[in-house]
Amino acid sequence: MVQTLKVVLLGDLGVGKTCLRSQFVHHIFTNAYKATIGGDYLTTTVKIDDNQDPHQKYSALDSETDSDAGLHHRANKVNLQIWDTAGQERFNLISKAFYRGADVVVLVYDITNYESVLSVRDWFGKFLEHCHVERPGVVIVGNKSDKVADRCVDRDEIRDVLCRNGTIPLEKYVTDWDTDLIEVTCKLLASVEVVFQRVAQIGTSLASDNNVTRIVGFDSIDLDQLRTQLTRCAC
Numbered sequence: 001m002v003q004t005l006k007v008v009l010l011g012d013l014g015v016g017k018t019c020l021r022s023q024f025v026h027h028i029f030t031n032a033y034k035a036t037i038g039g040d041y042l043t044t045t046v047k048i049d050d051n052q053d054p055h056q057k058y059s060a061l062d063s064e065t066d067s068d069a070g071l072h073h074r075a076n077k078v079n080l081q082i083w084d085t086a087g088q089e090r091f092n093l094i095s096k097a098f099y100r101g102a103d104v105v106v107l108v109y110d111i112t113n114y115e116s117v118l119s120v121r122d123w124f125g126k127f128l129e130h131c132h133v134e135r136p137g138v139v140i141v142g143n144k145s146d147k148v149a150d151r152c153v154d155r156d157e158i159r160d161v162l163c164r165n166g167t168i169p170l171e172k173y174v175t176d177w178d179t180d181l182i183e184v185t186c187k188l189l190a191s192v193e194v195v196f197q198r199v200a201q202i203g204t205s206l207a208s209d210n211n212v213t214r215i216v217g218f219d220s221i222d223l224d225q226l227r228t229q230l231t232r233c234a235c
Helices: 017-026 089-099 115-130 154-161 189-209 223-233
Strands: 003-010 039-049 075-085 106-110 136-143 181-183
Touching: 003 017, 003 189, 017 039, 017 075, 017 089, 017 106, 017 136, 017 189, 039 189, 075 089, 075 189, 089 115, 106 154, 106 189, 115 154, 136 154, 136 189, 154 181, 181 189
Parallel strands: 003 075, 003 106, 106 136, 136 181
Antiparallel strands: 039 075
16 A cells, blocks of 8 residues: 655745646646645655665656666655645635645745745744644755845755744754755756655655554545635635
8 A cells, every 4th residue: 555645835925835846746837926725735656765865866656667677676655645735824714724634844935035934934833733743744945046146045044044033943853954954946857856755755754663654534625615715805
């Protein structure tokens, strides 16, 4: 039985959460921005190598088979159910349902927007409050790494910024800052693949460490109904 991990993308409006997922699942990138209304998820099956380095390329199972003669060690399949939630405060009425049962949270910020960096702490606090998972995995992603000239904070400073003066002990949940803080550009598939490789590795590792296979009971959510409600109450 293939394990399924619930993965939630969180971050401010416009940091690139939807682009991150679209590039990974559909290999599509667009500069046209459209706010996510409500939220939804996409599921993709991927293969992770037990002995693979976290920074090496990770492969989606679009056309691969188990009989790959070139594999000299066991590779695991895992389903990633990737949830894209709205990055706006007015959508908080649905946040609990989307956070609940998440195995891994991907906290996304824009390297050219300092406020989005600071918001990572707030998003993580909300996630911890509503996910109801004892030890969730955490991956932090700095998007728009191609805009080097507009960078507002260096990668080396991010850890200090995220951990100082915070009531939420983010550092206790990050397994390894060298591998779990990743800068990407959603314009490049190879860049985005590194993120979800790490997500899969962390999620499966936590389940293995706890010697338990997680079977997450997702809430039944009528997305069309939610979108209608949110459209009516949108300011």
